[in-house]
Amino acid sequence: MEKRDKVTNVFLSGVGGQGTILASNILAAVFSSAGYDVKKAEVHGMAQRGGDVTTHFRFGKKVYSPLIKFGDADYLLAFELLEGLRYINWVKDDGKIVLNNHKIYPPVVNLGEMEYPENIPDIFRRYFNGNVYVVEGVEIARRLGNIQAANVVLIGAFSNFFPEIKEELWIESIKSLIPERIQELNIKAFLEGRRALS
Amino acid sequence: MKKVVMQGNEAIARGAYEAGVKVAAAYPGTPSSEILRTLAEKYPEVYAEWSANEMVAVQVAGGASIAGVRAMASMKHVGLNVASDALMTFAYTGVKGGLVIVVADDPFSHSSQNEQDSRNWARFAKVPMLEPSDSQECKDFTKIAFEISEKFDTPVLIRSETRVSHSDSIVELGERVEPNIPIGLDPKEAPKYTMVPAYVRQRRIFVEERMKRLEEYADTFQYNVMEINDTRYGIISSGVSYLYAKEVFPDWSFLKLGMVWPLPKKLIEEFFKKVKKVAIVEELDPFLETEIRAMGFKIWHGKDVVPKMYELSPEKVEQALKGNKFKPPKIRFDTSNLPKRPPNLCPGCSHRPLFYALKKLGLFVFGDIGCYTLATSPPLEAIHTTICMGAGVGMAHGASKALGKEGPGKACAVLGDSTFLHAGIPPLMNVAYNKGNSTTIVLDNKTTAMTGHQEHPGSGYTARLEPTVAVNYEELGKALGVKSIRYVNPYNVKETMDIIREEVNKDEPSLIICKDSPCILLRRAKPLEKFKYRGYSVDEEKCRGCRVCLEINCPAISWIKQEGTTKDGHRRKGVSYINRDLCVGCSVCEQICKFEAIKPIEK
Numbered sequence: 099m100e101k102r103d104k105v106t107n108v109f110l111s112g113v114g115g116q117g118t119i120l121a122s123n124i125l126a127a128v129f130s131s132a133g134y135d136v137k138k139a140e141v142h143g144m145a146q147r148g149g150d151v152t153t154h155f156r157f158g159k160k161v162y163s164p165l166i167k168f169g170d171a172d173y174l175l176a177f178e179l180l181e182g183l184r185y186i187n188w189v190k191d192d193g194k195i196v197l198n199n200h201k202i203y204p205p206v207v208n209l210g211e212m213e214y215p216e217n218i219p220d221i222f223r224r225y226f227n228g229n230v231y232v233v234e235g236v237e238i239a240r241r242l243g244n245i246q247a248a249n250v251v252l253i254g255a256f257s258n259f260f261p262e263i264k265e266e267l268w269i270e271s272i273k274s275l276i277p278e279r280i281q282e283l284n285i286k287a288f289l290e291g292r293r294a295l296s
Numbered sequence: 297m298k299k300v301v302m303q304g305n306e307a308i309a310r311g312a313y314e315a316g317v318k319v320a321a322a323y324p325g326t327p328s329s330e331i332l333r334t335l336a337e338k339y340p341e342v343y344a345e346w347s348a349n350e351m352v353a354v355q356v357a358g359g360a361s362i363a364g365v366r367a368m369a370s371m372k373h374v375g376l377n378v379a380s381d382a383l384m385t386f387a388y389t390g391v392k393g394g395l396v397i398v399v400a401d402d403p404f405s406h407s408s409q410n411e412q413d414s415r416n417w418a419r420f421a422k423v424p425m426l427e428p429s430d431s432q433e434c435k436d437f438t439k440i441a442f443e444i445s446e447k448f449d450t451p452v453l454i455r456s457e458t459r460v461s462h463s464d465s466i467v468e469l470g471e472r473v474e475p476n477i478p479i480g481l482d483p484k485e486a487p488k489y490t491m492v493p494a495y496v497r498q499r500r501i502f503v504e505e506r507m508k509r510l511e512e513y514a515d516t517f518q519y520n521v522m523e524i525n526d527t528r529y530g531i532i533s534s535g536v537s538y539l540y541a542k543e544v545f546p547d548w549s550f551l552k553l554g555m556v557w558p559l560p561k562k563l564i565e566e567f568f569k570k571v572k573k574v575a576i577v578e579e580l581d582p583f584l585e586t587e588i589r590a591m592g593f594k595i596w597h598g599k600d601v602v603p604k605m606y607e608l609s610p611e612k613v614e615q616a617l618k619g620n621k622f623k624p625p626k627i628r629f630d631t632s633n634l635p636k637r638p639p640n641l642c643p644g645c646s647h648r649p650l651f652y653a654l655k656k657l658g659l660f661v662f663g664d665i666g667c668y669t670l671a672t673s674p675p676l677e678a679i680h681t682t683i684c685m686g687a688g689v690g691m692a693h694g695a696s697k698a699l700g701k702e703g704p705g706k707a708c709a710v711l712g713d714s715t716f717l718h719a720g721i722p723p724l725m726n727v728a729y730n731k732g733n734s735t736t737i738v739l740d741n742k743t744t745a746m747t748g749h750q751e752h753p754g755s756g757y758t759a760r761l762e763p764t765v766a767v768n769y770e771e772l773g774k775a776l777g778v779k780s781i782r783y784v785n786p787y788n789v790k791e792t793m794d795i796i797r798e799e800v801n802k803d804e805p806s807l808i809i810c811k812d813s814p815c816i817l818l819r820r821a822k823p824l825e826k827f828k829y830r831g832y833s834v835d836e837e838k839c840r841g842c843r844v845c846l847e848i849n850c851p852a853i854s855w856i857k858q859e860g861t862t863k864d865g866h867r868r869k870g871v872s873y874i875n876r877d878l879c880v881g882c883s884v885c886e887q888i889c890k891f892e893a894i895k896p897i898e899k
């Protein structure tokens with residue numbers, strides 16, 4: 099298998115409760131099994147209560163910092179549109195963006211005091227042209243029977259960027275992290291997400 | 297041996313397990329809580345408990361050490377303030393079985409009430425402190441900390457922080473090896489463990505001599521590592537700050553300190569000899585810098601350029617040391633005005649109606665720390681002080697003494713069940729004893745919710761989830777001398793307001809206990825069963841768009857701008873909307889709607 103020496107930076111963002119941590123655990127399992135050094139950083143605690151959550155995931159031959167340097171993300175994986183836009187400046191010029199086409203209104207929008215930004219995918223396209231991928235994560239997961247699996251749909255879409263990593267490795271890693279009774283659903287979610295982009 | 301990806305806290309727990317630890321105690325606190333949780337869930341060989349507070353945790357670990365086993369206590373940074381009284385004197389007595397105290401800092405206060413730098417405790421207590429930077433080091437340093445503890449007869453501090461405790465990286469696993477220390481208590485050792493003045497003075501000499509030996513040891517400590525590369529520039533650093541610096545200046549020379557107290561004088565001297573310009577990169581206080589300057593070295597850069605507040609990051613370190621030459625990445629889109637997304641109380645949370653009631657009563661609320669602190673944010677804005685655990689109860693009493701006759705009816709203290717048991721009992725006893733008249737409200741949600749649902753002495757379960765006795769708050773209040781004790785069901789807003797109003801107006805101490813109010817995420821308490829309906833929806837024919845239901849700040853309720861009229865002809869600017877996916881049917885919005893516009897959905 100061809101190995102990347104350089105460190106690859108994946109920035110994940112979403113809303114507490116969306117399963118960004120599980121998503122990043124899958125990434126850590128996959129890339130460490132593939133023989134890479136990995137580091138992952140996230141903040142637990144207050145963020146679980148519906149606040150914004152971010153995870154920095156890095157892999158390569160040798161990774162030092164657990165945090166990505168501002169402006170150095172190769173990938174942005176956003177589980178919610180506004181939470182994607184919030185971190186647009188973290189991405190490199192030639193970085194790739196995967197957006198879950200899903201809105202969760204923050205309190206100020208609920209209260210009618212501010213508007214939810216419109217056309218977020220278009221804002222991304224303005225700067226990243228063809229490198230913006232919009233995935234119907236929640237719709238796909240809803241069809242499969244549980245919107246909670248949207249995070250794994252996104253991981254499926256994201257997996258396309260790493261053709262050197264075999265599908266089985268992704269599936270094995272998902273199995274190792276998810277309770278048996280929802281494994282089948284999540285593997286389907288992964289495969290649908292993988293097909294959604296390819 | 298097997299390699300696995302582990303969180304820093306899990307790796308500390310693994311290190312304790314491999315080091316043969318027999319007793320572990322902790323009080324939860326972000327970012328330290330997973331250490332004890334991991335020990336309780338994964339390693340049955342280790343007795344693991346949630347202690348009532350951090351002071352108790354250190355006492356428990358200290359007692360186990362004196363009985364001859366390896367023992368560990370873990371806590372967040374402010375927890376060590378609570379435990380410091382025990383630490384300062386265990387520093388004199390020393391140990392029998394290794395005694396390690398893990399303290400997890402929180403630069404940037406991701407979820408803390410302050411940003412203190414725990415390294416200062418090591419210098420203050422005259423004990424060694426190790427600082428790991430990633431998960432492998434978390435495990436290795438924990439193991440070696442026990443060896444240092446026994447070899448030098450001292451408690452050892454391990455300092456972690458958010459980005460170490462809550463980062464994951466690869467760890468190579470090892471076997472558990474129990475140390476060869478005779479287990480048992482020996483009365484002849486009393487002079488070592490009984491700190492009366494005569495014995496204190498003896499141990500005092502020992503402490504100074506121990507420090508000298510530790511200083512020498514620091515120079516040879518295997519995790520104080522010198523990396524000589526480009527000799528024009530060098531960085532002295534430790535912990536995660538080292539990783540940030542190494543990331544952005546991989547070709548420079550480094551002195552990475554695994555032990556941040558005491559400092560390795562000879563190594564530092566050698567580094568200054570080998571490298572021309574030496575910078576010190578550390579988060580928070582100029583701890584290393586002050587010490588190294590005091591040794592007489594001229595440093596190139598330190599806190600003159602490295603921020604002394606908040607957490608560091610690779611780009612902050614790069615910017616600090618490159619100065620004008622640092623090129624920040626371009627800002628393509630201004631994100632500063634995007635709608636913010638602060639954390640909020642969950643839909644159906646029992647804290648929400650209680651704080652709504654306090655707000656409607658116009659009370660000044662001496663608050664405390666827990667999920668309920670989220671009631672500080674608008675539009676609830678129903679908490680007016682948050683200092684440290686237990687503080688609200690003492691403060692409400694002080695304020696009532698200051699206000700005198702004007703006091704009753706103006707204020708109350710509110711704190712969670714775990715917080716009450718941690719630090720609320722002495723101040724409540726104090727209210728009764730000193731003839732106060734303040735009201736204390738205990739939010740009994742049957743768990744330590746904020747930090748991730750840990751058990752506590754009122755929850756009825758141990759850390760290993762065995763059923764156990766639970767504190768009876770009413771009996772406790774009576775025993776402390778409080779005569780007026782009431783229960784409220786916070787989901788009944790009107791009744792809750794009536795009872796609180798009565799109690800705060802009394803000229804005697806009151807204790808109000810929330811009942812039937814378990815955390816909405818605590819599955820075993822079946823929190824949803826008591827709700828009559830599965831959810832609520834807005835009747836658009838009746839909603840006048842008055843926004844009263846928005847005052848409770850429920851994530852399920854939003855307001856949509858939309859000019860129109862109700863069925864009976866009232867003009868309105870918008871309507872409320874309830875998100876069915878989020879609503880759990882707590883009925884609080886229905887109770888406060890003045891126009892009967894909120895209707896139940898049958899189960």
Ligand SMILES: Cc1ncc(C[n+]2csc(CCOP(=O)(O)OP(=O)(O)O)c2C)c(N)n1
Nearest residue numbers: 324325665666667712713714715744745746
């Ligand atoms: C001295 C100290 N130890 C630990 C913490 C971390 N901490 C913050 S709130 C809290 C307890 C919250 O539990 P509870 O009072 O029951 O309120 P809940 O979150 O359940 O509403 C803890 C342990 C702290 N802030 N200070």
